[in-house]
Amino acid sequence: MMICAPAFAQHEHMPMPMPAQKPQKPMQHDLASDFLMQQASGTSHDPAAASPHMSMTMFEGWMVMWHGSAFVSQVVQSGRGGDQFFSTNWAMGMAERPLAGGHLMVRSMLSLEPLTVGKRGYPELFQTGEGLIDRQHAHDFFMELAAEFAVNLPKQTVGYIYAAPVGDPALGPVAFPHRASAAEIPQAPLSHHLQDSTHIASSVLTMGAKQDAFGVAISGFHGREPDNDNRWNIDKGHIDSWSVRGTWDPNPKWSAQLSTGHLHQPEREEAGNIQRTTASIAHSTGDWSSTLVWGWNHKSDHDAHALLAETNRRFKVSNYLTGRFEIVRGVRALTGGYTKDLFRSRDLLGGVGGNVTVYRAPGEHPAGFYLFARLRSAAAAHGDH
Numbered sequence: 539m540m541i542c543a544p545a546f547a548q549h550e551h552m553p554m555p556m557p558a559q560k561p562q563k564p565m566q567h568d569l570a571s572d573f574l575m576q577q578a579s580g581t582s583h584d585p586a587a588a589s590p591h592m593s594m595t596m597f598e599g600w601m602v603m604w605h606g607s608a609f610v611s612q613v614v615q616s617g618r619g620g621d622q623f624f625s626t627n628w629a630m631g632m633a634e635r636p637l638a639g640g641h642l643m644v645r646s647m648l649s650l651e652p653l654t655v656g657k658r659g660y661p662e663l664f665q666t667g668e669g670l671i672d673r674q675h676a677h678d679f680f681m682e683l684a685a686e687f688a689v690n691l692p693k694q695t696v697g698y699i700y701a702a703p704v705g706d707p708a709l710g711p712v713a714f715p716h717r718a719s720a721a722e723i724p725q726a727p728l729s730h731h732l733q734d735s736t737h738i739a740s741s742v743l744t745m746g747a748k749q750d751a752f753g754v755a756i757s758g759f760h761g762r763e764p765d766n767d768n769r770w771n772i773d774k775g776h777i778d779s780w781s782v783r784g785t786w787d788p789n790p791k792w793s794a795q796l797s798t799g800h801l802h803q804p805e806r807e808e809a810g811n812i813q814r815t816t817a818s819i820a821h822s823t824g825d826w827s828s829t830l831v832w833g834w835n836h837k838s839d840h841d842a843h844a845l846l847a848e849t850n851r852r853f854k855v856s857n858y859l860t861g862r863f864e865i866v867r868g869v870r871a872l873t874g875g876y877t878k879d880l881f882r883s884r885d886l887l888g889g890v891g892g893n894v895t896v897y898r899a900p901g902e903h904p905a906g907f908y909l910f911a912r913l914r915s916a917a918a919a920h921g922d923h
Contacts, residue, residue, distance in 0.1 A: 569694065570688040570689055573688050573696045573748060574698075577686075578712045578716040579712050580702075580708070580744070581700050581708055581746060582706065582711065582713070582795070583787075583793060584712055584717065584820060584822060585718075585787070585790060585791055585822040585827075586787070586793075587790040587791045587822045587823055588718040588824065588827055589718070589825070591721070591887070592915055593605065593916070599635050599636075600633045600634065604629065604630065607721070607914040608625060608627035608628075608629075608912070608914070609724035610623075610625045611623070611626070611725075612910070613660060613662075613725070614906070615905070615907070616905050616906075617663065618672065619662075619663045619672065619904055619906060620672070620673075621661065622660050622661050626651060626654075626725075627654060628647055628649045628651075628681055629649075630681075631647075632644070632646075639689060640688055641688050642687050644685045644686075645684045645686070647683075648681060651769070655676035658673060659675045660673060660725075661673055662725055663897055664866070664867075664869045665730075667731035668764070668766050669766050669806065674725065674730075675766055676766075676769050677715075678704070678764050679771075680704050681738055682702060682705045683702060683705070684701065684702035684742070685702070686698060686699065686700040693749060695747055695749040697747045698744075698746055698747070698748075700742070700743070701742070702743075703741065703772055704740050704773070705738075706738070706742065707742050707781050707799070708755035708757040708783040709797050710737070710795075710818075711734055711795060711818035711831050713737030715737075717820070717829055718820075718822055718850060719828050719829040719848045719850045720829075720848055721914075722850050725906075727864055729844035732842055732843070732844040733818075733831050733832075734816075736759070739761070740760040741774070742758075743757065743759070744757040746783075751788050752784070752785070752786055753784065755785075757780065757783075759781070760773075761804045762775055762802075762804060763805060765806070778803075779800055779801050781800070782799070792820070794817075794819040795818050797815070798816075799813070799814050800812075801813075813836040814834065815834045816833045818830060818831040825852040827849070830847050831845070831847075832845050833846075845865045846863070846864045848862040858879075859874075859875075860877070869899045871895055871897050873895040875892060875893025875894070875908075877889050877891030878891060883916070885916055886915065886916055887913070887914055887916040888911070888912065890911050891912065892907070893908050894906070895907075
């Protein structure tokens with residue numbers, strides 16, 4: 539073959555034309571594209587420095603991305619708490635492309651928790667919400683189905699519109715399953731229903747703009763919480779609730795938000811509207827992410843406040859120390875944990891870990907223990923820190 543090839547090349551006949559291959563154009567990166575890529579839950583975002591655990595590729599002019607997380611856990615609790623083997627999990631697929639002078643992103647996020655957690659939820663002392671006590675409910679199978687269009691405007695401004703039959707309105711911090719500071723804690727915060735429980739809402743429409751460090755967004759959505767009797771469907775309802783959120787990102791390591799919203803009849807078991815107000819600040823260096831959140835639910839007959847602080851420290855490439863402290867309705871909860879990565883492929887990262895939560899409540903001092911295996915999408919590899 540090495541001898542014949544040059545001889546064939548010198549033949550007088552024209553060479554056979556090869557089928558043309560269409561080159562893949564690189565994605566156009568600009569303010570609007572970067573704005574969409576930073577989002578973590580709905581239109582909320584972690585600090586830009588937070589490491590994204592995401593895989594991506596180009597396909598027919600689209601940048602296609604996916605990421606997700608799955609914990610398989612065993613919980614054992616003292617006192618009135620229960621024990622259970624369960625899995626919390628979610629997976630998100632995204633696709634982005636330039637369109638009409640801006641960028642279009644479509645997203646789908648799914649969870650198998652209706653199967654792996656079930657209607658009764660999993661045991662978590664002092665947790666309440668969606669008809670459960672001392673248990674955390676499963677997420678819906680459809681966590682998000684959304685489309686968002688962002689466009690560059692004058693004076694370093696990005697304008698955007700987000701529409702979702704099921705999605706996350708502009709209310710609260712980044713929802714706990716997507717916070718960089720909570721990435722190694724499988725259980726939900728006790729403050730979930732006072733801070734970020736609207737991250738799965740129906741009939742969501744959000745419009746907003748961001749200029750330099752400052753952003754503002756307004757949302758309309760259906761305020762009723764998902765139906766715990768059927769987590770496999772998409773709950774329907776007209777827009778009857780609203781929210782507004784302001785954000786401040788002074789540099790890539792810091793992000794803050796202040797939001798308020800009116801929730802129309804959110805609870806199926808308890809009548810009444812809720813005015814929810816939240817404030818949060820998040821910090822990340824990539825390997826160390828922390829968040830501080832305050833939430834306030836105001837009803838005509840009572841108020842409820844919640845404070846949360848959590849942190850996630852990655853060190854020596856494959857080790858994580860985690861912590862969470864909460865004050866909710868007179869209960870104090872302190873969680874400490876450790877995770878160790880055991881294997882890594884091009885797209886996946888697997889590890890094992892555990893955490894302990896101690897509680898302080900009037901007349902009670904129980905504890906909860908979680909052991910887990912964790913599998914998630916992998917971020918780009920980098921060196922020791």
